[in-house]
Amino acid sequence: MLMWAQLITFVCMLGTFLLFAAALKLPPALATAGAAVVGLAVSGNIGSLYHLIEGAFGYFDVILIIAMAMVFMAALEAAGILEEISYRITRQLGNKPLLLSLASMVLVMLPGMLTGSSTAAAMTTGRFVLPVLVNAGIAPARAGAFVALGSIIGMIAPPVNVPVMIIGSGIDMPYVGFDIPLLLLSVPAAIAVSIWVVAGINKEPSGDKLEPGQAAPAGASERIPGFKVYIPIIALLAMMLAVRLSKGSIPDPGIPFMFAAGALLAMVCGRPIKLWDTIVDGIGMAMPVMGVLVGAGMFVQVMTVTGVRGLLVTSALDIPIAWIFVVAALALPLFGAISAYASSSVMGVPILLALLGNDEIVTAAALSMLAAIGDLLPPIAIVPSLISQSSGEGPDFRSELLRQAAVPIFCLVLWAFAVLRWAPAIGRLL
Amino acid sequence: MTYFKLATASWLTPIYLLMLAVTVVAVAVNILREEKLSSQIVGGMVLIPLVLRLLLVK
Numbered sequence: 001m002l003m004w005a006q007l008i009t010f011v012c013m014l015g016t017f018l019l020f021a022a023a024l025k026l027p028p029a030l031a032t033a034g035a036a037v038v039g040l041a042v043s044g045n046i047g048s049l050y051h052l053i054e055g056a057f058g059y060f061d062v063i064l065i066i067a068m069a070m071v072f073m074a075a076l077e078a079a080g081i082l083e084e085i086s087y088r089i090t091r092q093l094g095n096k097p098l099l100l101s102l103a104s105m106v107l108v109m110l111p112g113m114l115t116g117s118s119t120a121a122a123m124t125t126g127r128f129v130l131p132v133l134v135n136a137g138i139a140p141a142r143a144g145a146f147v148a149l150g151s152i153i154g155m156i157a158p159p160v161n162v163p164v165m166i167i168g169s170g171i172d173m174p175y176v177g178f179d180i181p182l183l184l185l186s187v188p189a190a191i192a193v194s195i196w197v198v199a200g201i202n203k204e205p206s207g208d209k210l211e212p213g214q215a216a217p218a219g220a221s222e223r224i225p226g227f228k229v230y231i232p233i234i235a236l237l238a239m240m241l242a243v244r245l246s247k248g249s250i251p252d253p254g255i256p257f258m259f260a261a262g263a264l265l266a267m268v269c270g271r272p273i274k275l276w277d278t279i280v281d282g283i284g285m286a287m288p289v290m291g292v293l294v295g296a297g298m299f300v301q302v303m304t305v306t307g308v309r310g311l312l313v314t315s316a317l318d319i320p321i322a323w324i325f326v327v328a329a330l331a332l333p334l335f336g337a338i339s340a341y342a343s344s345s346v347m348g349v350p351i352l353l354a355l356l357g358n359d360e361i362v363t364a365a366a367l368s369m370l371a372a373i374g375d376l377l378p379p380i381a382i383v384p385s386l387i388s389q390s391s392g393e394g395p396d397f398r399s400e401l402l403r404q405a406a407v408p409i410f411c412l413v414l415w416a417f418a419v420l421r422w423a424p425a426i427g428r429l430l
Numbered sequence: 431m432t433y434f435k436l437a438t439a440s441w442l443t444p445i446y447l448l449m450l451a452v453t454v455v456a457v458a459v460n461i462l463r464e465e466k467l468s469s470q471i472v473g474g475m476v477l478i479p480l481v482l483r484l485l486l487v488k
Contacts, residue, residue: 026468027468027469029475033475053478053479053482053488056479057483057488063480064449064453253442254442254446257445257449260449280456280460283453287469287472290476291473291476294475294478295475
């Protein structure tokens with residue numbers, strides 16, 4: 001009887017989310033928060049609204065990381081550093097499609113790697129890379145699919161993988177030792193997608209558009225000379241590596257502090273920028289993602305309070321081990337269509353608990369990839385939607401992009417499934 | 431006085447509180463600039479944990 005009450009609550013929460021997100025087209029943050037309120041009401045806990053405040057703190061650390069990371073990306077963009085790096089890559093590799101696609105993949109992945117957010121990648125370097133690829137002769141929808149896939153791969157690549165952090169927090173597993181498994185997942189995927197997009201070149205590169213003057217920052221006088229454009233990114237990576245390799249001898253100031261320091265560096269390594277405007281722009285870009293995290297925290301908190309999360313955990317533990325991999329490959333991406341972060345918490349933690357004894361680090365890494373793929377899937381398809389909005393290609397662009405990306409998405413799911421299935425063997429090899 | 435003690439508990443705490451304060455003001459500015467009601471509500475949701483943590487309430 002109790003199980004039925006929890007099941008009804010879960011169905012009502014999911015139904016409310018789909019109603020708000022898909023039918024009413026409300027932002028995902030409001031849809032998840034609304035579903036949490038309905039969950040409280042249906043379970044008879046509407047008086048316990050303080051659980052929503054409690055839940056809002058669920059991903060507070062991640063919220064602060066994303067806020068500072070977006071300020072960092074906004075500083076790189078405003079200082080002309082991203083544009084300058086894109087320009088240099090275009091000029092050097094414009095006539096070498098495979099190298100261009102590989103370099104473009106690194107560029108698209110970079111913000112996702114640093115922030116753990118696919119939307120950060122799509123909204124920053126993704127915007128620069130899309131026209132470069134189209135100019136190189138790749139169909140716009142295919143180039144858009146490349147940016148979307150690169151954003152997702154960047155999200156799961158180290159050093160920052162938020163879904164893994166969320167899954168790990170569910171079983172008190174620290175975010176340590178994930179770099180190699182995450183590289184194993186992301187590097188082959190990035191190379192495969194780069195080759196896939198080059199195979200789709202169906203016309204000659206529009207050489208005139210690849211002239212430096214076109215791809216360059218507005219004018220030659222605004223070019224940023226020398227090596228200093230790379231300093232903020234190198235300094236950020238050096239700080240992250242130094243803390244990890246020092247094994248405690250260097251105090252860890254935390255990832256938000258590193259991003260804030262990197263943002264200050266970007267302000268002196270590029271064109272002059274207005275500090276406050278850049279911060280406001282960066283936080284403005286981060287707000288939808290921060291909102292999703294606040295909403296997902298409320299959603300998960302209500303699921304915990306009402307016993308729905310327990311129902312999912314016990315159900316996951318009851319699934320035969322052979323089927324748990326199939327359930328993971330289906331449930332994580334599908335629930336990830338609501339929010340990759342919510343999927344990591346709601347579905348990722350129970351499945352990891354059910355797979356305890358396999359290599360937990362490799363398993364969590366593979367689960368994070370499956371959850372992240374949800375950001376590509378309808379009805380929200382947040383990454384394709386953002387790319388579609390920024391491309392200005394028209395209303396049908398998103399569905400065309402999703403059609404192009406369907407096969408690579410399926411291959412990514414298969415790849416994550418393979419790593420998940422053989423996690424113990426892979427763990428022993430690493 | 432208690433707030434001051436908590437805010438200076440370690441050398442990083444005041445730096446993080448400063449980052450939080452800047453973030454809170456930037457979120458508020460974005461809410462005021464935003465024209466869509468739904469986006470303003472999302473901004474308000476984001477402010478809840480940020481302000482409470484800035485005040486060291488939770």
